[in-house]
Amino acid sequence: MIYLDNAATSFPKPAECLRRALERYLLLGASPGRGGYDRAVEAEAAVATVRSKLCRFFGVDENYRVCFTYNATDALNLLLQGLLQPGDHVVSSRLEHNSVLRPLHHLQSQGRIRFDLVPFSPDGFIDPAQVSAAIQPATRLVILTHASNVLGTVQPAQDIAAVCRERGVPLVLDVSQSAGSIPIRLKDWGAQGLAFTGHKALLGPTGIGGLVLGPDLDLEPTRFGGTGVDSRSPYQTREYPYRLEAGTINLLGILGLEESLDYVERSYAATYAREMALAEKLRDGLQVLPRLRLYAADRLDNHLPVLTCTLEKRRSEDIGAILDGDYGIAVRAGLHCAPFVHQQLGTLAQGAVRFSLGPFTTETEIDAAVAAMATVAGRI
Amino acid sequence: MRAIAGREVAFDEEGFFEDFESWSEEIFEALAQESGIEAITDQHRRVVRFLRDFYAYNGRAPLNNQLRQGMGLSLLELEGLFPQGLKLGARRLAGLPNPKTCS
Numbered sequence: 001m002i003y004l005d006n007a008a009t010s011f012p013k014p015a016e017c018l019r020r021a022l023e024r025y026l027l028l029g030a031s032p033g034r035g036g037y038d039r040a041v042e043a044e045a046a047v048a049t050v051r052s053k054l055c056r057f058f059g060v061d062e063n064y065r066v067c068f069t070y071n072a073t074d075a076l077n078l079l080l081q082g083l084l085q086p087g088d089h090v091v092s093s094r095l096e097h098n099s100v101l102r103p104l105h106h107l108q109s110q111g112r113i114r115f116d117l118v119p120f121s122p123d124g125f126i127d128p129a130q131v132s133a134a135i136q137p138a139t140r141l142v143i144l145t146h147a148s149n150v151l152g153t154v155q156p157a158q159d160i161a162a163v164c165r166e167r168g169v170p171l172v173l174d175v176s177q178s179a180g181s182i183p184i185r186l187k188d189w190g191a192q193g194l195a196f197t198g199h200k201a202l203l204g205p206t207g208i209g210g211l212v213l214g215p216d217l218d219l220e221p222t223r224f225g226g227t228g229v230d231s232r233s234p235y236q237t238r239e240y241p242y243r244l245e246a247g248t249i250n251l252l253g254i255l256g257l258e259e260s261l262d263y264v265e266r267s268y269a270a271t272y273a274r275e276m277a278l279a280e281k282l283r284d285g286l287q288v289l290p291r292l293r294l295y296a297a298d299r300l301d302n303h304l305p306v307l308t309c310t311l312e313k314r315r316s317e318d319i320g321a322i323l324d325g326d327y328g329i330a331v332r333a334g335l336h337c338a339p340f341v342h343q344q345l346g347t348l349a350q351g352a353v354r355f356s357l358g359p360f361t362t363e364t365e366i367d368a369a370v371a372a373m374a375t376v377a378g379r380i
Numbered sequence: 381m382r383a384i385a386g387r388e389v390a391f392d393e394e395g396f397f398e399d400f401e402s403w404s405e406e407i408f409e410a411l412a413q414e415s416g417i418e419a420i421t422d423q424h425r426r427v428v429r430f431l432r433d434f435y436a437y438n439g440r441a442p443l444n445n446q447l448r449q450g451m452g453l454s455l456l457e458l459e460g461l462f463p464q465g466l467k468l469g470a471r472r473l474a475g476l477p478n479p480k481t482c483s
Contacts, residue, residue, distance in 0.1 A: 314465070315465045315466075315467060315468065317466075317467050318455075318459050318465040318466040318467060321444045321455055321466050321467070322444075322454075322455040322456050322459060322466075324444040324445070325443075325444030325445050325447060325448045325454075325455040326448060326454045326455050326456055334481070375456065376456060379456055379459075379460060
Protein backbone atom coordinates (compact mmCIF):
# COMPACT_ATOMS: atom_id res chain seq x y z
CA MET A 1 0.00 0.00 0.00
CA ILE A 2 1.09 3.53 -0.75
CA TYR A 3 -0.10 5.47 2.25
CA LEU A 4 -0.88 9.12 1.57
CA ASP A 5 -3.31 9.79 4.41
CA ASN A 6 -0.89 11.00 7.06
CA ALA A 7 -3.12 13.95 7.92
CA ALA A 8 -5.65 11.44 9.28
CA THR A 9 -3.00 9.52 11.18
CA SER A 10 0.64 8.90 10.43
CA PHE A 11 1.49 5.47 9.11
CA PRO A 12 3.68 3.58 9.50
CA LYS A 13 4.85 4.53 12.99
CA PRO A 14 8.50 4.21 13.93
CA ALA A 15 8.34 0.68 15.29
CA GLU A 16 11.25 1.09 17.68
CA CYS A 17 9.36 3.85 19.52
CA LEU A 18 6.35 1.65 20.14
CA ARG A 19 8.53 -1.29 21.16
CA ARG A 20 10.46 0.82 23.67
CA ALA A 21 7.23 2.27 25.05
CA LEU A 22 5.77 -1.20 25.49
CA GLU A 23 8.92 -2.48 27.19
CA ARG A 24 8.88 0.44 29.61
CA TYR A 25 5.16 0.00 30.23
CA LEU A 26 5.62 -3.67 31.03
CA LEU A 27 8.23 -2.75 33.64
CA LEU A 28 6.63 0.42 34.98
CA GLY A 29 2.91 -0.20 34.53
CA ALA A 30 1.54 0.93 37.92
CA SER A 31 -1.11 3.64 38.07
CA PRO A 32 0.69 7.02 37.97
CA GLY A 33 0.24 8.97 41.19
CA ARG A 34 -2.10 6.43 42.73
CA GLY A 35 -0.41 4.94 45.78
CA GLY A 36 2.78 5.66 47.68
CA TYR A 37 4.69 2.56 46.66
CA ASP A 38 7.78 3.08 44.60
CA ARG A 39 6.45 1.81 41.30
CA ALA A 40 3.47 4.19 41.35
CA VAL A 41 5.74 7.11 42.27
CA GLU A 42 8.09 6.17 39.44
CA ALA A 43 5.19 6.01 37.01
CA GLU A 44 4.06 9.49 38.09
CA ALA A 45 7.63 10.77 37.68
CA ALA A 46 7.76 9.32 34.17
CA VAL A 47 4.55 11.14 33.29
CA ALA A 48 5.91 14.38 34.76
CA THR A 49 8.98 14.02 32.54
CA VAL A 50 6.75 13.83 29.48
CA ARG A 51 4.85 16.93 30.61
CA SER A 52 8.19 18.77 30.85
CA LYS A 53 9.29 17.53 27.43
CA LEU A 54 6.03 18.75 25.95
CA CYS A 55 6.57 22.19 27.51
CA ARG A 56 9.97 22.38 25.83
CA PHE A 57 8.64 21.00 22.58
CA PHE A 58 5.87 23.61 22.38
CA GLY A 59 8.09 26.45 23.56
CA VAL A 60 6.53 27.24 26.91
CA ASP A 61 7.77 27.53 30.47
CA GLU A 62 7.16 24.83 33.03
CA ASN A 63 4.46 26.93 34.67
CA TYR A 64 2.24 26.11 31.70
CA ARG A 65 -0.15 23.25 32.41
CA VAL A 66 0.01 20.11 30.36
CA CYS A 67 -3.15 18.05 30.72
CA PHE A 68 -3.42 14.72 28.95
CA THR A 69 -6.52 13.78 26.99
CA TYR A 70 -7.47 11.06 24.52
CA ASN A 71 -6.84 13.19 21.46
CA ALA A 72 -7.19 16.77 20.21
CA THR A 73 -10.98 16.57 19.94
CA ASP A 74 -11.16 15.55 23.57
CA ALA A 75 -8.80 18.39 24.49
CA LEU A 76 -10.85 20.94 22.55
CA ASN A 77 -14.05 19.77 24.23
CA LEU A 78 -12.42 20.18 27.64
CA LEU A 79 -11.26 23.64 26.67
CA LEU A 80 -14.48 24.97 25.17
CA GLN A 81 -16.83 23.46 27.73
CA GLY A 82 -14.57 24.31 30.63
CA LEU A 83 -13.77 27.89 29.67
CA LEU A 84 -16.90 29.36 28.15
CA GLN A 85 -19.65 30.84 30.29
CA PRO A 86 -23.22 31.75 29.33
CA GLY A 87 -23.21 34.87 27.17
CA ASP A 88 -19.66 34.41 25.94
CA HIS A 89 -18.73 34.96 22.32
CA VAL A 90 -16.06 33.02 20.41
CA VAL A 91 -14.15 33.83 17.25
CA SER A 92 -13.05 30.95 15.10
CA SER A 93 -12.68 30.30 11.36
CA ARG A 94 -14.15 28.52 8.39
CA LEU A 95 -10.96 26.45 8.19
CA GLU A 96 -11.81 24.54 11.37
CA HIS A 97 -12.23 20.83 11.78
CA ASN A 98 -15.42 19.48 13.33
CA SER A 99 -13.41 19.02 16.54
CA VAL A 100 -13.89 22.77 17.04
CA LEU A 101 -17.05 23.34 14.99
CA ARG A 102 -19.20 20.72 16.67
CA PRO A 103 -18.54 21.74 20.28
CA LEU A 104 -19.17 25.37 19.26
CA HIS A 105 -22.43 24.50 17.52
CA HIS A 106 -23.47 22.34 20.46
CA LEU A 107 -22.88 25.15 22.95
CA GLN A 108 -24.62 27.66 20.70
CA SER A 109 -27.63 25.36 20.22
CA GLN A 110 -27.99 25.24 23.99
CA GLY A 111 -28.12 29.04 24.06
CA ARG A 112 -24.90 29.23 26.08
CA ILE A 113 -22.59 31.00 23.64
CA ARG A 114 -22.43 32.75 20.27
CA PHE A 115 -19.63 32.50 17.76
CA ASP A 116 -18.44 33.91 14.45
CA LEU A 117 -16.30 32.18 11.86
CA VAL A 118 -13.90 34.32 9.86
CA PRO A 119 -13.36 33.29 6.22
CA PHE A 120 -10.04 32.35 4.65
CA SER A 121 -8.42 33.84 1.58
CA PRO A 122 -8.39 31.95 -1.76
CA ASP A 123 -4.85 30.83 -0.97
CA GLY A 124 -6.02 29.35 2.34
CA PHE A 125 -4.98 31.86 5.00
CA ILE A 126 -6.79 33.69 7.77
CA ASP A 127 -6.29 37.45 7.81
CA PRO A 128 -5.42 38.70 11.33
CA ALA A 129 -7.33 41.92 10.59
CA GLN A 130 -10.50 39.89 10.06
CA VAL A 131 -9.95 38.13 13.38
CA SER A 132 -9.60 41.51 15.04
CA ALA A 133 -12.75 42.79 13.34
CA ALA A 134 -14.73 39.78 14.57
CA ILE A 135 -13.79 40.32 18.22
CA GLN A 136 -16.61 41.82 20.31
CA PRO A 137 -16.75 43.00 23.91
CA ALA A 138 -18.19 39.61 24.89
CA THR A 139 -15.51 37.61 23.07
CA ARG A 140 -13.92 35.24 25.57
CA LEU A 141 -11.76 33.21 23.20
CA VAL A 142 -10.24 33.05 19.75
CA ILE A 143 -9.77 29.42 18.74
CA LEU A 144 -8.10 28.66 15.43
CA THR A 145 -6.51 25.80 13.61
CA HIS A 146 -2.79 26.34 13.23
CA ALA A 147 -2.75 24.42 9.94
CA SER A 148 -5.71 23.44 7.81
CA ASN A 149 -6.27 19.70 7.60
CA VAL A 150 -7.75 20.19 4.12
CA LEU A 151 -5.47 22.76 2.51
CA GLY A 152 -2.29 22.33 4.54
CA THR A 153 -1.89 26.08 4.91
CA VAL A 154 -0.11 27.19 8.10
CA GLN A 155 -1.77 30.20 9.64
CA PRO A 156 0.11 33.33 10.75
CA ALA A 157 -0.16 32.44 14.43
CA GLN A 158 2.15 35.15 15.68
CA ASP A 159 0.30 37.93 13.83
CA ILE A 160 -3.06 36.63 14.95
CA ALA A 161 -1.82 36.37 18.54
CA ALA A 162 -0.71 40.00 18.35
CA VAL A 163 -4.18 41.26 17.38
CA CYS A 164 -5.77 39.05 20.05
CA ARG A 165 -3.40 40.47 22.64
CA GLU A 166 -4.29 44.03 21.57
CA ARG A 167 -7.96 43.19 22.07
CA GLY A 168 -7.33 41.38 25.36
CA VAL A 169 -8.67 38.02 24.19
CA PRO A 170 -6.76 34.75 24.60
CA LEU A 171 -5.80 32.77 21.49
CA VAL A 172 -5.76 28.98 21.59
CA LEU A 173 -4.43 27.01 18.63
CA ASP A 174 -5.48 23.61 17.41
CA VAL A 175 -2.10 22.19 16.41
CA SER A 176 -3.38 18.73 15.44
CA GLN A 177 -1.84 18.91 11.98
CA SER A 178 1.23 21.05 12.63
CA ALA A 179 2.65 19.53 15.83
CA GLY A 180 5.58 17.35 14.86
CA SER A 181 5.76 18.79 11.36
CA ILE A 182 6.91 22.36 12.02
CA PRO A 183 8.22 24.13 15.15
CA ILE A 184 5.65 25.53 17.56
CA ARG A 185 6.79 28.34 19.87
CA LEU A 186 3.61 29.08 21.78
CA LYS A 187 5.05 31.58 24.25
CA ASP A 188 7.08 33.48 21.66
CA TRP A 189 4.01 33.79 19.50
CA GLY A 190 1.96 35.08 22.40
CA ALA A 191 -0.81 32.48 22.26
CA GLN A 192 -2.30 31.25 25.54
CA GLY A 193 -2.85 27.60 24.79
CA LEU A 194 -2.96 24.75 22.36
CA ALA A 195 -4.63 21.41 21.80
CA PHE A 196 -2.60 18.59 20.29
CA THR A 197 -2.90 14.97 19.34
CA GLY A 198 -0.10 12.43 19.48
CA HIS A 199 -0.91 10.20 16.53
CA LYS A 200 -0.43 12.49 13.53
CA ALA A 201 2.91 14.17 12.74
CA LEU A 202 4.10 13.47 16.28
CA LEU A 203 4.13 9.81 15.14
CA GLY A 204 2.83 8.50 18.46
CA PRO A 205 0.05 5.99 19.08
CA THR A 206 -3.64 6.81 18.91
CA GLY A 207 -5.44 7.57 22.17
CA ILE A 208 -3.15 10.24 23.53
CA GLY A 209 -3.34 14.03 23.17
CA GLY A 210 -3.54 17.02 25.41
CA LEU A 211 -4.02 20.62 26.29
CA VAL A 212 -1.18 23.02 27.01
CA LEU A 213 -2.54 26.01 28.88
CA GLY A 214 -0.94 29.28 29.90
CA PRO A 215 -1.10 30.19 33.60
CA ASP A 216 -3.88 32.74 32.98
CA LEU A 217 -6.23 30.36 31.26
CA ASP A 218 -8.36 28.68 33.92
CA LEU A 219 -10.79 25.94 33.00
CA GLU A 220 -13.61 24.50 35.04
CA PRO A 221 -13.58 20.71 35.01
CA THR A 222 -16.28 19.06 32.95
CA ARG A 223 -15.37 15.49 33.93
CA PHE A 224 -15.21 14.36 37.49
CA GLY A 225 -13.66 11.46 39.33
CA GLY A 226 -10.54 10.02 40.86
CA THR A 227 -7.29 11.91 40.44
CA GLY A 228 -5.03 10.43 43.10
CA VAL A 229 -4.91 13.76 44.96
CA ASP A 230 -7.31 15.44 47.44
CA SER A 231 -9.11 12.14 47.84
CA ARG A 232 -10.96 13.28 50.99
CA SER A 233 -12.87 15.90 49.03
CA PRO A 234 -16.04 14.81 47.25
CA TYR A 235 -15.39 17.57 44.73
CA GLN A 236 -12.97 17.61 41.83
CA THR A 237 -9.57 18.90 42.86
CA ARG A 238 -8.66 22.43 41.71
CA GLU A 239 -5.04 21.41 41.25
CA TYR A 240 -3.64 21.22 37.71
CA PRO A 241 -3.21 19.03 35.76
CA TYR A 242 -5.42 16.71 37.82
CA ARG A 243 -8.35 19.13 37.66
CA LEU A 244 -8.81 18.09 34.02
CA GLU A 245 -7.62 14.49 34.27
CA ALA A 246 -10.38 12.49 35.92
CA GLY A 247 -9.63 8.78 35.96
CA THR A 248 -6.47 6.81 35.29
CA ILE A 249 -4.46 8.34 32.49
CA ASN A 250 -3.18 6.51 29.42
CA LEU A 251 0.32 5.60 30.62
CA LEU A 252 1.15 3.42 27.62
CA GLY A 253 0.06 6.22 25.28
CA ILE A 254 2.09 8.79 27.22
CA LEU A 255 5.22 6.63 27.05
CA GLY A 256 4.61 6.08 23.34
CA LEU A 257 4.25 9.82 22.89
CA GLU A 258 7.51 10.45 24.73
CA GLU A 259 9.39 8.02 22.51
CA SER A 260 7.96 9.50 19.34
CA LEU A 261 8.63 13.06 20.58
CA ASP A 262 12.31 12.15 20.98
CA TYR A 263 12.26 10.55 17.52
CA VAL A 264 10.63 13.57 15.85
CA GLU A 265 12.94 16.07 17.54
CA ARG A 266 16.00 14.30 16.17
CA SER A 267 15.06 14.88 12.52
CA TYR A 268 12.44 17.61 12.49
CA ALA A 269 13.74 20.17 9.98
CA ALA A 270 15.24 17.66 7.55
CA THR A 271 12.04 15.60 7.50
CA TYR A 272 9.90 18.65 6.80
CA ALA A 273 12.17 19.83 3.98
CA ARG A 274 12.09 16.37 2.41
CA GLU A 275 8.31 16.09 2.73
CA MET A 276 7.80 19.51 1.16
CA ALA A 277 10.10 18.67 -1.75
CA LEU A 278 7.93 15.60 -2.39
CA ALA A 279 4.76 17.68 -2.00
CA GLU A 280 6.09 20.08 -4.62
CA LYS A 281 6.79 17.16 -6.96
CA LEU A 282 3.25 15.89 -6.41
CA ARG A 283 1.80 19.36 -6.96
CA ASP A 284 3.76 19.78 -10.19
CA GLY A 285 2.61 16.39 -11.41
CA LEU A 286 -1.04 16.91 -10.57
CA GLN A 287 -1.52 20.47 -11.72
CA VAL A 288 -0.93 19.68 -15.40
CA LEU A 289 -3.58 16.94 -15.51
CA PRO A 290 -6.75 17.66 -17.48
CA ARG A 291 -9.86 18.66 -15.52
CA LEU A 292 -7.96 18.54 -12.24
CA ARG A 293 -8.08 21.47 -9.86
CA LEU A 294 -5.77 21.92 -6.91
CA TYR A 295 -6.70 24.17 -4.01
CA ALA A 296 -4.42 26.65 -2.26
CA ALA A 297 -1.31 25.07 -3.73
CA ASP A 298 0.12 27.75 -6.01
CA ARG A 299 2.73 28.49 -3.37
CA LEU A 300 3.86 25.91 -0.89
CA ASP A 301 5.63 28.14 1.59
CA ASN A 302 3.80 28.25 4.93
CA HIS A 303 2.36 24.91 4.00
CA LEU A 304 2.29 21.35 5.30
CA PRO A 305 2.77 18.44 2.88
CA VAL A 306 -0.98 18.25 2.22
CA LEU A 307 -2.55 18.74 -1.22
CA THR A 308 -6.22 18.65 -2.05
CA CYS A 309 -7.80 18.45 -5.48
CA THR A 310 -10.95 17.70 -7.43
CA LEU A 311 -11.59 16.23 -10.86
CA GLU A 312 -14.31 17.95 -12.83
CA LYS A 313 -17.65 16.07 -12.74
CA ARG A 314 -16.18 13.17 -10.73
CA ARG A 315 -17.03 12.27 -7.17
CA SER A 316 -14.08 12.39 -4.82
CA GLU A 317 -15.17 9.23 -2.99
CA ASP A 318 -15.08 7.31 -6.28
CA ILE A 319 -11.61 8.63 -7.06
CA GLY A 320 -10.47 7.54 -3.60
CA ALA A 321 -11.95 4.07 -4.16
CA ILE A 322 -10.27 3.76 -7.57
CA LEU A 323 -6.89 4.83 -6.20
CA ASP A 324 -7.25 2.27 -3.43
CA GLY A 325 -8.74 -0.64 -5.35
CA ASP A 326 -6.80 -0.30 -8.59
CA TYR A 327 -3.50 1.16 -7.42
CA GLY A 328 -3.21 0.42 -3.71
CA ILE A 329 -2.98 4.13 -2.89
CA ALA A 330 -4.68 5.27 0.31
CA VAL A 331 -5.90 8.88 0.23
CA ARG A 332 -8.70 10.68 2.01
CA ALA A 333 -11.72 11.62 -0.06
CA GLY A 334 -14.80 13.52 1.00
CA LEU A 335 -15.15 16.48 3.30
CA HIS A 336 -12.33 15.76 5.76
CA CYS A 337 -14.54 16.65 8.76
CA ALA A 338 -14.20 20.29 7.72
CA PRO A 339 -17.48 21.18 5.98
CA PHE A 340 -17.05 24.96 5.96
CA VAL A 341 -13.75 24.68 4.10
CA HIS A 342 -15.53 22.78 1.36
CA GLN A 343 -18.47 25.14 1.43
CA GLN A 344 -16.15 28.05 0.81
CA LEU A 345 -14.22 26.14 -1.88
CA GLY A 346 -17.46 25.10 -3.59
CA THR A 347 -16.67 21.41 -3.13
CA LEU A 348 -19.38 20.53 -0.61
CA ALA A 349 -21.34 18.35 -3.06
CA GLN A 350 -18.56 16.30 -4.63
CA GLY A 351 -15.95 16.50 -1.88
CA ALA A 352 -12.25 16.53 -2.67
CA VAL A 353 -9.30 14.16 -2.70
CA ARG A 354 -6.55 14.85 -0.16
CA PHE A 355 -2.99 13.60 -0.46
CA SER A 356 -1.05 13.96 2.78
CA LEU A 357 2.58 12.93 2.94
CA GLY A 358 4.58 11.69 5.88
CA PRO A 359 8.17 11.06 6.89
CA PHE A 360 8.19 7.66 5.20
CA THR A 361 6.74 8.77 1.86
CA THR A 362 9.12 8.09 -1.02
CA GLU A 363 9.70 9.68 -4.41
CA THR A 364 8.66 6.43 -6.09
CA GLU A 365 5.32 6.58 -4.30
CA ILE A 366 4.76 10.15 -5.48
CA ASP A 367 5.53 9.10 -9.06
CA ALA A 368 3.02 6.25 -8.70
CA ALA A 369 0.36 8.61 -7.32
CA VAL A 370 0.82 11.07 -10.19
CA ALA A 371 0.70 8.26 -12.77
CA ALA A 372 -2.47 6.84 -11.20
CA MET A 373 -4.16 10.23 -11.13
CA ALA A 374 -3.18 10.79 -14.77
CA THR A 375 -4.97 7.58 -15.74
CA VAL A 376 -8.00 8.41 -13.62
CA ALA A 377 -8.17 11.97 -14.97
CA GLY A 378 -7.81 10.66 -18.49
CA ARG A 379 -11.12 8.80 -18.38
CA ILE A 380 -13.76 11.15 -19.71
CA MET B 381 -41.05 7.31 0.75
CA ARG B 382 -41.57 7.48 -2.96
CA ALA B 383 -43.53 5.48 -5.47
CA ILE B 384 -41.31 3.61 -7.91
CA ALA B 385 -41.98 0.61 -10.15
CA GLY B 386 -45.39 0.20 -8.56
CA ARG B 387 -44.15 0.17 -4.97
CA GLU B 388 -43.64 2.58 -2.10
CA VAL B 389 -39.98 2.55 -1.12
CA ALA B 390 -38.06 4.49 1.53
CA PHE B 391 -34.85 6.21 0.41
CA ASP B 392 -32.48 8.42 2.35
CA GLU B 393 -31.58 11.98 1.38
CA GLU B 394 -28.96 10.74 -1.11
CA GLY B 395 -31.33 8.25 -2.71
CA PHE B 396 -29.99 5.12 -1.00
CA PHE B 397 -32.45 2.40 0.00
CA GLU B 398 -33.33 2.56 3.67
CA ASP B 399 -33.96 -1.20 3.59
CA PHE B 400 -31.75 -3.63 1.65
CA GLU B 401 -34.72 -5.99 1.30
CA SER B 402 -36.95 -3.49 -0.45
CA TRP B 403 -34.80 -3.69 -3.62
CA SER B 404 -36.17 -5.45 -6.69
CA GLU B 405 -35.09 -5.91 -10.29
CA GLU B 406 -37.92 -3.62 -11.41
CA ILE B 407 -36.90 -0.86 -9.02
CA PHE B 408 -33.25 -1.26 -10.10
CA GLU B 409 -34.28 -0.83 -13.73
CA ALA B 410 -36.30 2.29 -12.95
CA LEU B 411 -33.47 3.80 -10.90
CA ALA B 412 -30.93 2.90 -13.58
CA GLN B 413 -32.95 4.75 -16.18
CA GLU B 414 -33.25 7.78 -13.88
CA SER B 415 -29.50 7.73 -13.31
CA GLY B 416 -28.74 8.08 -17.01
CA ILE B 417 -27.99 4.47 -17.97
CA GLU B 418 -29.34 4.32 -21.50
CA ALA B 419 -29.40 0.52 -21.82
CA ILE B 420 -28.90 -1.89 -18.95
CA THR B 421 -26.33 -4.49 -19.98
CA ASP B 422 -25.31 -7.85 -18.55
CA GLN B 423 -22.29 -6.07 -17.13
CA HIS B 424 -24.53 -3.76 -15.06
CA ARG B 425 -26.52 -6.71 -13.80
CA ARG B 426 -23.33 -8.63 -12.91
CA VAL B 427 -22.07 -5.70 -10.82
CA VAL B 428 -25.37 -5.32 -9.00
CA ARG B 429 -25.65 -9.05 -8.38
CA PHE B 430 -22.10 -9.25 -7.04
CA LEU B 431 -22.67 -6.32 -4.68
CA ARG B 432 -25.96 -7.72 -3.40
CA ASP B 433 -24.68 -11.27 -2.96
CA PHE B 434 -21.59 -10.05 -1.16
CA TYR B 435 -23.61 -7.83 1.16
CA ALA B 436 -26.18 -10.53 1.88
CA TYR B 437 -23.45 -13.05 2.74
CA ASN B 438 -21.01 -10.79 4.63
CA GLY B 439 -23.25 -8.11 6.08
CA ARG B 440 -21.09 -5.39 4.55
CA ALA B 441 -20.09 -4.01 1.20
CA PRO B 442 -16.99 -5.50 -0.46
CA LEU B 443 -13.67 -3.77 0.06
CA ASN B 444 -12.40 -1.89 -2.98
CA ASN B 445 -9.93 -4.66 -3.68
CA GLN B 446 -12.61 -7.34 -3.29
CA LEU B 447 -14.86 -5.52 -5.73
CA ARG B 448 -12.10 -5.32 -8.33
CA GLN B 449 -11.13 -8.96 -7.91
CA GLY B 450 -14.70 -10.20 -7.71
CA MET B 451 -15.75 -8.44 -10.87
CA GLY B 452 -12.53 -8.94 -12.79
CA LEU B 453 -12.73 -5.28 -13.76
CA SER B 454 -10.84 -2.26 -12.54
CA LEU B 455 -12.76 0.20 -10.39
CA LEU B 456 -12.05 2.80 -13.04
CA GLU B 457 -13.90 0.61 -15.56
CA LEU B 458 -16.72 0.03 -13.09
CA GLU B 459 -17.00 3.76 -12.48
CA GLY B 460 -17.34 4.25 -16.22
CA LEU B 461 -20.25 1.80 -16.42
CA PHE B 462 -22.42 3.90 -14.13
CA PRO B 463 -23.04 7.56 -15.04
CA GLN B 464 -23.24 8.43 -11.34
CA GLY B 465 -20.08 6.50 -10.53
CA LEU B 466 -19.34 3.85 -7.93
CA LYS B 467 -21.05 5.09 -4.82
CA LEU B 468 -24.09 6.95 -6.14
CA GLY B 469 -24.27 4.67 -9.15
CA ALA B 470 -23.33 1.04 -8.58
CA ARG B 471 -23.70 0.85 -4.83
CA ARG B 472 -26.89 2.86 -4.63
CA LEU B 473 -28.58 1.02 -7.50
CA ALA B 474 -27.66 -2.32 -5.92
CA GLY B 475 -29.61 -1.33 -2.81
CA LEU B 476 -26.65 -1.30 -0.43
CA PRO B 477 -26.88 1.12 2.49
CA ASN B 478 -25.36 4.58 2.27
CA PRO B 479 -21.86 4.31 3.78
CA LYS B 480 -22.10 7.95 4.99
CA THR B 481 -18.37 8.07 5.59
CA CYS B 482 -15.62 10.08 4.01
CA SER B 483 -14.07 7.13 2.20
